[in-house]
Structures are given as C-alpha cells and as structure tokens.
Amino acid sequence: MTNKDLCFLPATELATRIADRDISPVDAVEAVLAAIERWEPRINSFITVTAEEARSAARAAEAAVMAGDSLGPLHGVPFSVKDLLNTAGARTTFGSHAFADNVPSDDCVAVARLKQAGAILIGKTTTPEFGHKPLTEAPLFGKTRNPWNLECTSGGSSGGAGAAVAAGLGPLAVGTDGGGSVRIPAACCGIVGMKQTLGVVPHDQSPDSFGLMSYIGPMARTVGDAALMLSVMAGPDASDVHSIGRTLGDLAAAGRAAGDLKGARIGWRMLLGNEHIDPETAEIFQQALGVFEALGATLEAREDFFENTLPIWGPLTFSIWASRFGDIENKLGDRMSDTLRRWMAEGRQAGAVDVQDAMAVRTSVFRSVQAWFDDVDLVVMPTLARPAISTDHDLFEPIEVDGQAAGGPRDAWYPYTHPFNLTGHPAITVPCGWTKQGLPAGLQIVGPWLGDALVLQTAAMFEAAQPWSDKYQAKLGC
Numbered sequence: 422m423t424n425k426d427l428c429f430l431p432a433t434e435l436a437t438r439i440a441d442r443d444i445s446p447v448d449a450v451e452a453v454l455a456a457i458e459r460w461e462p463r464i465n466s467f468i469t470v471t472a473e474e475a476r477s478a479a480r481a482a483e484a485a486v487m488a489g490d491s492l493g494p495l496h497g498v499p500f501s502v503k504d505l506l507n508t509a510g511a512r513t514t515f516g517s518h519a520f521a522d523n524v525p526s527d528d529c530v531a532v533a534r535l536k537q538a539g540a541i542l543i544g545k546t547t548t549p550e551f552g553h554k555p556l557t558e559a560p561l562f563g564k565t566r567n568p569w570n571l572e573c574t575s576g577g578s579s580g581g582a583g584a585a586v587a588a589g590l591g592p593l594a595v596g597t598d599g600g601g602s603v604r605i606p607a608a609c610c611g612i613v614g615m616k617q618t619l620g621v622v623p624h625d626q627s628p629d630s631f632g633l634m635s636y637i638g639p640m641a642r643t644v645g646d647a648a649l650m651l652s653v654m655a656g657p658d659a660s661d662v663h664s665i666g667r668t669l670g671d672l673a674a675a676g677r678a679a680g681d682l683k684g685a686r687i688g689w690r691m692l693l694g695n696e697h698i699d700p701e702t703a704e705i706f707q708q709a710l711g712v713f714e715a716l717g718a719t720l721e722a723r724e725d726f727f728e729n730t731l732p733i734w735g736p737l738t739f740s741i742w743a744s745r746f747g748d749i750e751n752k753l754g755d756r757m758s759d760t761l762r763r764w765m766a767e768g769r770q771a772g773a774v775d776v777q778d779a780m781a782v783r784t785s786v787f788r789s790v791q792a793w794f795d796d797v798d799l800v801v802m803p804t805l806a807r808p809a810i811s812t813d814h815d816l817f818e819p820i821e822v823d824g825q826a827a828g829g830p831r832d833a834w835y836p837y838t839h840p841f842n843l844t845g846h847p848a849i850t851v852p853c854g855w856t857k858q859g860l861p862a863g864l865q866i867v868g869p870w871l872g873d874a875l876v877l878q879t880a881a882m883f884e885a886a887q888p889w890s891d892k893y894q895a896k897l898g899c
Contacts (some may be wrong), residue, residue, distance in 0.1 A: 424451075424452035424455055424456065425452075425547075425589070425898045426591070426894075427444070427449055427452035427453075427457075427464070428452050428453060428456045428738075428852020428898065429548065429587035429589050429642070429890075429893055429894040429898060430444075430449075430592065431592060431641075431642065431643045431645060431646050431890070432495065432498045432592040432641065432643075432644070432646040432649060432650070433645045433646055433649055434444065434495065435449060435497070435498050436494060436495055436496060436498050436539075436658065436774045437562050437733075438484065438651075439482070439486060439492075439496055439497040439498070439796060440492050440496060440595045442487070443487060444497075445483055446479045446482040446483050446497030446498075446541065447479045447480060447482075447483050447746060448782070449479070449497060449498070449499060450475050450476060450478075450479040450483070450497075450499055450543065452475075452545055452573065453499045453590060453591050453685055453869075454470070454472050454475065454543065456588070456590050457470055457511075457543070457590050458590050459543070460568070460585075460588050460590060462760075463566065463568075463571060464565060464566045464567070464568050464571070464575070464584045464585075464588060464649075465546065465547060465562065465563060465564060465565045465581075465586065466518075466546055466547055466565055466575070466580075466581040466582075466584040466585040466588070466590060467501070467544045467545065467581060467590075468504045468516070468544075468546070468547050468548075468562050468581070469504070469511060469512045469514075469543075469544055469545040469652055470543065470887075471511050471542055471543060471544050472511070472543075472544075472865075473623055474511070474542065475499065475541050475542060475543045475544075478541045478542070479497065479541055482496060482497040482539065482541065483497070487805070488667045488862075490542050491539035492508060492535060492539055493537060493539035493540075493541070494538050494649060494653060494673070495535060495538040495539045495540040495593075495649070495650075495653060496538070496539030496540075497539060497541060497545070497601060498539065498540050498541065498592065498593065499540070499541050499542075499543045499591040499592065499593070500535055500540045500541065500542060500591055500592075500594065500595065500650075500835065501526070501542070501543055501544050501545065501546045501581075501582060501585055501590070501591050501593070501594045501595070502532055502542060502544075502545055502594070503545070503546050503548050503552075503578075503579050503581065503587070503594070503595055503596050503597055503723070504516060504545040504546060504547065504552070504581070504897055505508050505532070505548050505552050505578075505597050505626075506529045506532060506595060506597065506637065506733050507525035507527060507528060507529045507532070507626060508525060508528055508529075508532055508542060508545065508610070509527050509528045510525075510526075511523060511524070511525075511544075511545060512524050512545065513525050513543065513545065513550070514545075514561055515552075515790055516547065516548045516550040516551065516552070516553050516559035516560075516561055516728070516755055517550045517559070517560075517561060517749065517753070517757070518548055518560055518561055518756050518757075518898035519749045519753055521561060522812070529625055529626055529637070530622070530623045530625045530654075530658050530660060530661075531595060531622055531637045531654040532595065533656050533821075534653050534813070534870035535595070535650070535653055535654065537743070537774075538653045539835070540593065540653075542709065543590075543591055544855075546579070546581030546582040546585055546586075546594060547559070547562055547565045547580060547581030548578050548579065548580070548581060548767065549577050549578050549579070549580075549758065549760075549761075550757065550758040550761050551742070551745075551746060551761065552577075552578035552597055552599060552602055553578065553580075553742065553758065553760065553761045553764065554577055554578060554758075554760050554761070554816055555575065555576060555577040555578065555601070555602070555816070555834070555835065556574045556576075556577050556580070556810075556812065556814065556816065557575055557576065557577040557578060557579075557580025557581055557584075557606070560612065560756055560757070561661055562759060564812050565580045565581050565584055565731055566584065566812055567584060567609055567610060567665075567809050567812075567860075568584050568587050568588040568610065568699075568860065568897050569587070569610070569611065569809075569859055569860055569897070570720050570802060570809070570858070570859065570860060571611070571895070572811060572812065573808070573809035573810065573811060573812060573860065574609060574809050574810055574811065574812045574814070574829075575606050575609055575610055575769055575809070576605040576606030576607075576608065576609035576610065576809060577602060577605060577606060578597070578599075578602040578606075579594070579596030579598070579602050579603050579605075579606050579614075579892075580584055580606045580609075580867035581707065582594035582603075582606065582640050583596075583606030583612060583614070583640060584594050584597045584606070586610070586612050586641060587610040587611055587612050587639050587642070588893075588895070588899060589893065589894070589898055590806060591642070591692060591736045592641060592642060592646055593639065593641050593646060593650050593792040594639075594640040594641070594899060595637060595638075595639070595640070595654075596614065596636055596637075596638055596639075596640045597636065597637055597638070598614075598635065598636045598637075598638050598842065599615045599634055599635035599636075599738065599842060600634075600734060600738065600831070600835075600837055600838060600839040600842050601616075601835045601837075601838025601842070603636070603638040603639075603640060604614055604616060604838050604849075604850040604863070604865065605745065605804075605805065605835050605836075605838060606640075606806055606846065607640055607803050607804075607850045607863065608804035608850050608852075608861065608862070608863025608865075609805070609808070609860075609861065610809075610861065611852045611853050611855070611861030611889065611892065611893075612640060612642050612643060612822065612852070613639075613640065613641050613642065613643060613646070613647045613849065613850065613864075613880070614638065614640045614647070614849070614850050615637060615638050615639055615645055615847070615848070615849040615850075615876075615877075616636045616638050616838075616841060616842070616848050616849075617636065617651060617655070617843030617847050617873050618667075618669075618845055618846065618847045618870055618871050618872070618873055619633065619636070620654050620661060620663030620664045620665075620667045620845075621639075621651070621664070621667050621669060621847075621873060622636065622637045622638065622654045622664070623656075623657070623658035623660055623661035623664035624636065624637055624656050624660075624661050624664075625658060625660035625661060626774075627661075628745065629662065629741070630661050630662045630685075630865070631662060632658070632737075632780075633663060634663075634684065634734075634737065634738070634842045634843060635842070636842070637654065638651070639651045639654070641895060642655065642890060643676075643698040643884065643890060644676050644849075644851065644877060644880045644881040645673075645676040645677055645881065646667060646676075646719040647676065647849070647877075648672050648673050648675055648677070648877045649673040649676060650875075650879070651672050651673075651771055651873075652672040653672040655669065655672060655862070656668065668873065669873055669874060670874065670877040671874075672873060672874060672877060675873070675874040675875075675877035675878045675881070676877045676878075676880075676881050677881065678879075678881040678882055679882075679885065680689075680882065681716045681717045681882065682713060682716040682717045682718035683716075683717035683720070683771075684717070685713075685717070685718040685798050685799070685879070686718070686719050686721065686796070686798050687713050687718045687719070687720050687721070687798065687799050687800070687801060687803065687879075688721045688722075688723040688793060688797035688798060688800040688801070689710055689720055689721070689722060689723065689800065689801045690721075690722075690727070690801075691703060691706070691801045692727075692836075693727050693729075693800070693802055693836050694727050694729030694730060694731075694832070694836045694840070695729065695730055695806055695827075695828070695832065695836040695837075696827070696828075696833075697806060697822040697823060697825070697827040697828075697833065697835055698729060698803065698806045698807070698822065698823075699806060699807035699808070699822050699823055700738065700823055701857065701862075702803055702805070702806065702807055702808065702862050703803070703855050704856035705853055705855075705856070705862045706802075706803045706853060706862070706864060708853075709853035709854065709883075709887070710801070710856065710863050712883055712886050712887050713883070714802070715886065716886055717727070717744060717788045717884075721797060723727075723793070723797075723800065727789075727840075729832050729836050730786060730836070730843055731831050731832045731840055733778075733783055733786065733843060734739065734831075734839045734842065734843060735767070735831075736748045736768070736771040736775050736776055736779045737770030737776065737779050737780065737783070737843075737887055738764075739764045739765065739767045739771065740768040740770075740771045740776055741768070741784060742761065742764060742765050742768055743765040743766075743769045743894060744768075745788045746765060747765070750765065752808040758770050760816055760817075763817070777846075783843045783844075786840060786843055786844055787843070787844040787845065790840065790841070790844045790846055790867075791844070791846070791869060791870060792871075794869040798868075798869075798875065799866055799867065799868050799872075799875065799876065799879055800866075800867045801864060801865065801866050801867070802837050802864075802865050803837060803862070803863065803864065803865065804834070804835070804837055804838065804850040804862075804863030804865040805834055805837070805862075806822055806827070806833060806834050806835070806837075806859070807820070807821075807822050807834065808856055808858070808860035808862060809814050809860055809861075810830070810863065814830070816829070816830055817829070817884075819833065820834050822834075829875070837863070837865055841867060843891060845870060846867055846868065846869065846870060846872075847867070847868045847870075847871075847872055847873045847876045848865055848866065848867045848868075848876070849866050849876050849877065849880050850864065850865045850866075851863065851864055851866070851867065851880050851883060851889075852864075852889045852892075853883075853887070855892070861894070864883075866880055866883075878891065
C-alpha cells in the first residue's frame with residue numbers, strides 16, 4: 422500500500438487493519454507526516470507538527486498490537502487538534518502572539534479521550550486568533566488556503582483542520598464551532614463536520630459553561646469516521662454543566678447506518694434569514710434533495726419566515742471577546758488581529774440591556790427551531806450560500822453572490838450555521854456536490870435536541886447513496 426493510499430484510508434478502516442496487524446501504525450503516521458511536509462508550503466494548515474512525539478507514540482502503538490494488548494477503537498489512528506484546545510506537552514498558541522510559547526500541562530477532555538482510545542496526535546492546526554473569524558489567518562502564522570483552489574479560503578475558524586483532512590493530512594481533526602467554525606471549513610473543503618447537541622461533548626476550556634455557544638466537534642472525510650470520533654469524545658464531565666447526564670448511546674453505530682429513509686419526513690429550506698444564494702449552489706442542493714426522496718423520505722418545503730440571527734449572535738459573541746481578550750489587547754496592541762480588535766470594540770458598545778435582550782431572544786429562537794420538529798423529523802438546507810470566498814476578502818466588505826453584493830459574510834455567506842450555536846441543535850454538514858470550478862458545496866442536516874444519532878444515520882445514508890470519498894485522492898493526493 423502506498424503512502425497516498427494510507428493517507429486516504431478512513432479512520433474506521435485504518436483502526437481495524439491496524440488491530441488486524443495488516444497495517445503498522447508506524448507506517449500510517451509516517452505517511453501522514455510525509456504528506457504534511459509536501460502540502461504545508463501550499464496550504465499552511467499546521468501551526469505545530471508534533472512529529473517526533475507522534476513517531477514515539479506510533480512505535481508504542483505497534484508494540485501494543487504485537488503484544489496482543491487490549492486496543493481502543495482508534496488505536497494507532499493519526500489525528501490533529503485545532504490550536505484553540507489544550508494538548509499536554511504540545512504548544513497551544515490560540516493563533517496569538519500572546520501564547521506563542523504556551524505549552525499546556527494537560528489535555529482538554531476531548532483530546533484526552535481520543536488519546537485514551539489510542540489515537541495519535543500529529544499536530545496543531547491553524548486558527549484565526551482566538552477563532553474569531555471565518556477566514557483562517559492570524560498574525561502568528563499567516564493564511565491557510567483551500568486545497569481545492571489555493572486562491573480560496575479554507576474557511577474558518579477551523580480552517581487548518583478542514584484543509585488538512587481534505588488533503589489527507591490525517592483522517593481525523595478536532596475543531597471548535599462558535600458560529601459555524603467546524604461546518605464552514607468542512608463545507609469549503611468538502612469534508613464532514615458536525616456540531617452536536619449542546620453538552621454532548623464537554624467543553625472544559627470555556628470560562629462560561631452556562632452561556633456556552635461554542636462546541637468541540639469532529640471533522641473527517643466520512644460520516645462513519647466523524648461518528649466514531651464523536652462517540653469517543655462524548656459523555657459527561659464535571660467541567661461542563663450541559664454535559665452532565667448526556668449519554669446518547671452508540672453514536673459510532675449511527676454512522677454505519679444502512680437501509681433507507683422510508684417513513685421519514687424531511688423539511689427543507691433554501692434560505693435561512695438570507696436573501697441570496699449562488700444559483701449553482703442552489704442547483705446542487707436541489708439535486709441532493711432528490712437523493713433523500715430516492716431513499717424514501719417525504720420532503721416538505723419550509724418557507725416560513727426566519728429572521729437572520731446575526732443581531733442576536735453578534736452582541737453575545739463580541740461582548741464575550743471584549744471581556745475575555747481585553748487585557749491581551751492592551752499588551753499586544755496592533756500585534757493583535759485588526760478584525761478581532763474591531764469586533765471587540767463593537768462588543769464594548771453593547772450595553773448590559775442589549776446583551777440581556779439578546780439572551781432572551783436566544784431562547785425564543787430555540788423554541789422556534791425546536792417547533793420545526795413537531796411535524797418533520799429533520800430539516801436540511803445548504804451549509805453556505807456560495808462556495809469558498811477569496812483568501813483576501815475584507816470581512817468588513819460584502820461578499821458577492823451571483824455577481825451582486827449580498828451582505829457581510831456572517832449574514833450572507835453562512836446564515837445557516839450560527840442559529841444552531843444559539844439553539845444547541847445538532848447539525849452536520851456533508852459534501853453534496855462540486856461546482857464547475859471544482860469547489861465543494863455542503864448540505865446541512867439539522868435535527869431536534871438530542872437527535873444526534875438520527876442526524877448521523879441520515880447523513881450516512883446520504884453518503885452511501887451519493888459517495889464522495891473518491892474525489893479526495895483523485896484530486897488532492899500527492
């Protein structure tokens with residue numbers, strides 16, 4: 422088996438073949454490290470590569486296999502972690518000069534669980550400073566590019582993770598999602614990304630557990646891999662109030678779902694608080710709806726009014742940033758990202774009453790979305806209103822959709838993602854097609870609270886009916 426073949430094996434298959442002594446974890450890690458070395462000058466998806474530590478872990482993993490030890494479900498499988506999450510002994514910078522030399526002593530809960538399952542950390546992926554924007558660039562490391570088109574963004578803020586997984590630089594990546602930051606880059610890069618129900622994966626690094634809108638989620642090339650990864654990271658932890666009591670059963674099995682969707686009722690929406698969608702994206706999405714119909718589902722167009730949630734998400738998020746990073750801004754000055762400083766300034770302008778009003782509206786949006794599932798099982802929609810935008814786009818300028826200015830990126834490019842950060846509902850994005858220019862388009866499946874298994878099962882059936890895994894190795898492998 423060539424290095425290229427190894428790099429594009431699904432994690433589920435790789436773990437099985439390692440346990441069967443058919444593939445060495447040393448070979449798997451070396452293949453990924455070689456691919457990182459080839460790709461990094463082009464896409465810049467890693468801040469830190471933990472090559473020697475990964476090699477040491479791979480040798481230990483191989484020894485465990487040969488000794489007949491009990492193995493975890495991800496034994497020997499390489500994975501990466503977005504550089505917003507703590508990794509013991511591995512530099513964690515948050516994309517900021519303020520933490521350029523920061524080396525945590527402990528793993529965050531999700532990373533610790535992946536390691537306990539046998540996965541091998543290969544490095545820390547790029548993020549905009551403190552994960553604050555949908556283009557992945559930071560003063561500390563520069564821009565991350567989309568492997569499908571180097572002039573386009575990989576999305577953000579888990580853009581390094583999205584680019585790395587698509588290019589075969591590890592089958593699994595841990596991302597974070599505060600407004601779409603797993604799902605935006607997953608859609609831009611043509612991979613799977615999931616934001617699970619609030620609390621399913623504990624977030625022990627957030628200083629505010631009660632008001633949490635950020636999620637630690639899986640990114641992978643297949644639904645089965647994302648489901649297995651999620652099943653390992655999920656489960657209660659005392660650090661996160663929302664995680665207590667959260668036990669959803671065998672999520673990995675949900676990602677292996679076979680069969681059809683007979684009897685399922687699926688609502689669909691072309692718009693979600695936006696007015697414009699790229700015609701080719703809309704056409705790809707419409708064709709994807711036919712896959713659900715062919716699987717036996719009943720489709721229902723949902724055209725009721727839904728107000729764009731940016732006016733709610735913005736005051737809550739920007740005021741959090743102003744509170745959390747103000748002291749760092751005072752120390753760094755213009756060495757901090759200008760975009761972050763400008764949004765922090767907006768956050769300071771939001772008064773206490775504005776924030777309280779936004780919190781109240783957040784609850785009303787939750788109730789509105791949860792009511793969708795009174796008469797349908799799931800709701801599907803595009804993930805983005807158009808394919809990946811330029812790496813050089815000014816985020817304070819409107820994006821173009823179908824040749825016309827459509828609004829800012831948050832309200833016009835990804836209005837489909839941040840509503841579910843507010844409401845906590847599970848949402849997964851999967852590739853549903855590629856444009857004539859070769860850029861991926863994503864489809865988002867949203868389920869009721871704690872409907873994560875149903876979301877994964879449906880995504881797995883869609884993937885089986887319209888597979889996409891052949892595209893990575895054919896176009897991106899090297």
